[in-house]
Amino acid sequence: MLTGMIAIGGIGLVASILLGIASKVFYVQVDPVVQAVTEALPGANCGACGFAGCSSCAKAIAKGKASPDACLAGGAEAAVAVAQILGVEIEVREPDTARVGCWYPPEEADVRFVYDGVRDCRAAMLLFSGSKLCPIGCMGLGTCVSVCPFDAITIGERGLPEVNKNLCTGCGTCVATCPKAIIQLTSQTRRSQHLYRVDECTAPCQRTCPAGIDIPGYISHIKEGDYRAAITLIKETNPLPLTCGRVCPHPCEEQCRLGRVSDPVNINHLKRFAADYEMGSGVRITPYVAPHTGKKVAIIGGGPAGLTCAYFLARYGHAPTIFEAMPQLGGMLRYGIPEYRLPKAILDWEIEGIIGMGVEVKTGVSLGADLTIGSLQEEGFDAVFLGTGAWDSRGLGVAGEELEGVLPGTRFLIDRGLGKETPVGEKVAIIGGGNTALDAARTCWRLGAKEVTVIYRRSRKEMPANDIEIEEAEKEGVIFHYLAAPTKLMGENGRLTQLEYIVMELGEPDESGRRRPVPKPGTETVIPVDNVIAAIGQFPVTGFLKDNGVALSRWNTIEVVDEKTGATNLEGVFAGGDAVSGASIAVEAIGAGRRAARSINLYLRGEEVSVPDEAIGKDTDLLDPEEIVRVPESARARMPELTVDDRRLSFKEVELGLTEEMARGEAERCLRCGLLCYRREGR
Amino acid sequence: MGEFLLLMVSAILVNNILLLRFLGNCPFLGVSRKMDTATGMGLAVIFVMTLAGMITWLVYRYLLVPLSLEYLRTIAFILVIATLVQFVEMVIQKAAPPLYEALGIYLPLITTNCAVLGVAIINVDERYDLITAIFFSFASACGFALALVLMAGLRERFALVAIPKAFEGTAIGLVTAGLIALAFSGFAGLV
Numbered sequence A: 001m002l003t004g005m006i007a008i009g010g011i012g013l014v015a016s017i018l019l020g021i022a023s024k025v026f027y028v029q030v031d032p033v034v035q036a037v038t039e040a041l042p043g044a045n046c047g048a049c050g051f052a053g054c055s056s057c058a059k060a061i062a063k064g065k066a067s068p069d070a071c072l073a074g075g076a077e078a079a080v081a082v083a084q085i086l087g088v089e090i091e092v093r094e095p096d097t098a099r100v101g102c103w104y105p106p107e108e109a110d111v112r113f114v115y116d117g118v119r120d121c122r123a124a125m126l127l128f129s130g131s132k133l134c135p136i137g138c139m140g141l142g143t144c145v146s147v148c149p150f151d152a153i154t155i156g157e158r159g160l161p162e163v164n165k166n167l168c169t170g171c172g173t174c175v176a177t178c179p180k181a182i183i184q185l186t187s188q189t190r191r192s193q194h195l196y197r198v199d200e201c202t203a204p205c206q207r208t209c210p211a212g213i214d215i216p217g218y219i220s221h222i223k224e225g226d227y228r229a230a231i232t233l234i235k236e237t238n239p240l241p242l243t244c245g246r247v248c249p250h251p252c253e254e255q256c257r258l259g260r261v262s263d264p265v266n267i268n269h270l271k272r273f274a275a276d277y278e279m280g281s282g283v284r285i286t287p288y289v290a291p292h293t294g295k296k297v298a299i300i301g302g303g304p305a306g307l308t309c310a311y312f313l314a315r316y317g318h319a320p321t322i323f324e325a326m327p328q329l330g331g332m333l334r335y336g337i338p339e340y341r342l343p344k345a346i347l348d349w350e351i352e353g354i355i356g357m358g359v360e361v362k363t364g365v366s367l368g369a370d371l372t373i374g375s376l377q378e379e380g381f382d383a384v385f386l387g388t389g390a391w392d393s394r395g396l397g398v399a400g401e402e403l404e405g406v407l408p409g410t411r412f413l414i415d416r417g418l419g420k421e422t423p424v425g426e427k428v429a430i431i432g433g434g435n436t437a438l439d440a441a442r443t444c445w446r447l448g449a450k451e452v453t454v455i456y457r458r459s460r461k462e463m464p465a466n467d468i469e470i471e472e473a474e475k476e477g478v479i480f481h482y483l484a485a486p487t488k489l490m491g492e493n494g495r496l497t498q499l500e501y502i503v504m505e506l507g508e509p510d511e512s513g514r515r516r517p518v519p520k521p522g523t524e525t526v527i528p529v530d531n532v533i534a535a536i537g538q539f540p541v542t543g544f545l546k547d548n549g550v551a552l553s554r555w556n557t558i559e560v561v562d563e564k565t566g567a568t569n570l571e572g573v574f575a576g577g578d579a580v581s582g583a584s585i586a587v588e589a590i591g592a593g594r595r596a597a598r599s600i601n602l603y604l605r606g607e608e609v610s611v612p613d614e615a616i617g618k619d620t621d622l623l624d625p626e627e628i629v630r631v632p633e634s635a636r637a638r639m640p641e642l643t644v645d646d647r648r649l650s651f652k653e654v655e656l657g658l659t660e661e662m663a664r665g666e667a668e669r670c671l672r673c674g675l676l677c678y679r680r681e682g683r
Numbered sequence B: 001m002g003e004f005l006l007l008m009v010s011a012i013l014v015n016n017i018l019l020l021r022f023l024g025n026c027p028f029l030g031v032s033r034k035m036d037t038a039t040g041m042g043l044a045v046i047f048v049m050t051l052a053g054m055i056t057w058l059v060y061r062y063l064l065v066p067l068s069l070e071y072l073r074t075i076a077f078i079l080v081i082a083t084l085v086q087f088v089e090m091v092i093q094k095a096a097p098p099l100y101e102a103l104g105i106y107l108p109l110i111t112t113n114c115a116v117l118g119v120a121i122i123n124v125d126e127r128y129d130l131i132t133a134i135f136f137s138f139a140s141a142c143g144f145a146l147a148l149v150l151m152a153g154l155r156e157r158f159a160l161v162a163i164p165k166a167f168e169g170t171a172i173g174l175v176t177a178g179l180i181a182l183a184f185s186g187f188a189g190l191v
Helices: A002-025 A032-040 A053-063 A075-086 A121-128 A143-147 A173-177 A188-192 A204-208 A215-223 A227-234 A241-247 A251-255 A267-281 A304-315 A344-355 A373-378 A409-417 A435-446 A467-475 A543-547 A586-604 A660-669 B002-014 B025-030 B035-064 B070-095 B097-103 B107-111 B114-125 B130-160 B170-185
Strands: A097-100 A153-155 A161-163 A183-186 A296-300 A319-324 A360-363 A383-386 A406-408 A427-431 A451-455 A479-481 A484-492 A495-509 A515-519 A525-528 A531-534 A573-575
Touching: A002 B035, A002 B070, A032 A053, A032 A075, A053 A075, A097 A161, A121 A143, A121 B130, A143 A153, A143 A173, A173 A183, A183 A188, A188 A304, A204 A215, A204 A251, A215 A227, A215 A267, A215 A660, A227 A267, A241 A267, A241 A344, A241 A586, A251 A267, A267 A660, A296 A304, A304 A319, A304 A344, A304 A383, A304 A586, A373 A383, A383 A586, A406 A409, A409 A435, A409 A531, A427 A435, A427 A484, A427 A525, A435 A451, A435 A467, A435 A531, A451 A484, A467 A479, A484 A515, A495 A531, A573 A586, B002 B130, B025 B130, B025 B170, B035 B070, B035 B107, B035 B114, B035 B130, B070 B097, B070 B107, B070 B114, B114 B130, B130 B170
Parallel strands: A296 A319, A296 A383, A319 A360, A383 A573, A406 A531, A427 A451, A427 A531, A451 A479
Antiparallel strands: A097 A183, A153 A161, A484 A495, A495 A515, A495 A525
């Protein structure tokens, strides 16, 4: 008996000594913070936080990758304990909720298989690789319902999962389970950083929009009469809806499927309607702003790219400061777009809202003259965004350009934007076919010019200006000389009096795909002019960028490593907008500003600045139905306008905005498209 | 060599520790829902069981037998196995962090696994020599892993079939386990 006790005791003693020694010898340094956090967590290993067990959750919290209240099982108690360990206070966290990204259940989409007996989406996916022709849509078997630990998901009346936001904790179990990735964890902040992926159901308009606005989403809010929800959704990706709703050439509408059977949905004017509603209500939508991170970001240029970037960085909790060379913010929106298209008061209201998010502004300061990227970094800015735009213009390259009365198009509009007097004579010729040319032409007409002629070297079909601008200019009596190019400017006593142009013919297509105009000899014509405005392109000013060591492309724009991240060759320096893409439309700059804000946020959090491989790029091919069937024709809401008589000598806004009734009616027309599905008649 | 082959077939198929000796049923039902956890657990068991078989044999032969304390083998083995698992966990955490990440969460589960204890006791009862004991432990563990993986494969397929409400979950799991056991008993007489 005694030997037995001694023996077992001995084994125990040896074992404990051995373990004791081992724990010293094989001691693995565990971060004391991680240790403390691990102990504060309940240790249930439930996985509701989205991490593999409590210890990995603790690691993530200690590293700052998860919030102190990440543990759902521990609830408020654990969160407070963890926050104490980390020395932070719990602020209100923007909750994540699951959102279903499919609008058409199997019954309404093109069903390919019927699963006899299969009751699990994942199994059906493995066996049949999908329930529908669409490779992404919901399979409707409800596996998400069965896995949700909080019973927050039900299959709704239409056969699609519905998430009860009050019960959803954002644990992500359904996201991990759904084999189609149609359920996503989401919040305003996450959505604002989201890049559309190929394995995601998106409508053609939405993925065409350079800003990536959830167009079908906001249109359906308008349809339901929830205009504030619509504008909140728009502002998740575009902080300038008042402006965009007025000036955007809406590439989205080109892709609208309704456009294949009748006129496309008036997407842009619906956006303007929602934005006007917000301004008219006088109550600004204030999105969630993350707790301050204490990181400072310098934004060079207060145009659409810079404003957008600043807006999103402020939302992510960083402290952006905009450095603007001009006296006021807005960039080309203020100095390039005339009052009658975008009233300054409206632009001011929009910019005020962005500044109100916590953006600091320094005007009259320019990179190169007053600061350098180096000096900004020394001042403690953790990252820099370059959104310097395209402010340079080019001469015509013909004799007589030095004559008084010859004006560069951008300069002319910038001077107007600055409030300077820009008198023009009775006869004005505008050279060029872009929106700047038409802005200049319509401005001259409003300033009292009797005869405004636009001279463009290709035909109307090739004209880059928006159709609506051309139509309006025609209504206002602007004369168009297509297939004509100036050859000589002539004057008396140094003052411009005449312009000679030559007729052109369209030859072989050039590298831009447009047919190259070739002059027809002997067709020179002389017309009398008082002013000539050259609007033949805008280009980034890049000298000061080169001085700062920013790499430039062969088109003399900023060279970015990846267009989707906006990262430049310099560490912590990002760029976007016209300075990168060359002169383009505002919504492109807004998209670039948002993508750069996403990258800067990743960079400041010490994460890898990259985009997912599945992110949709400009050239990504996606599924599309071959033909649109069972969709009736319908009439598009026409924007009410000022009469031509009311526009003369006035800079009042021409477009008056859709009425509520018109907007609701227009929203009804939307087909609510997905990848392959759309609303059809007669189901 | 032939003897080892027979021992192997016997341990894996004919006398499968899980299906015919009914040891270690807790992890058999607990971690067989997913294939990757099942393989993780299977590997951890192979690792620990082989080591435990060796150590317990040494403890028995050179400690308990000389002191005529054979009747204390159960408690002694439990102590030894528990210590061993803890020790191994510490060593691999230090020496091979990736291995620790892979096996880590399963190791503590084995501390109190009766299959490990069972193999240690069988080794002694059958009076195997050291090499045979190690080999038998390893083969038994392989049998354990095989049964676990088979079960996980079957259970993953349950998703495909319509199971009557009353049979859902553990019920169908137990029925299946029983049927596999029955099938394995068909190997009886092979050795």
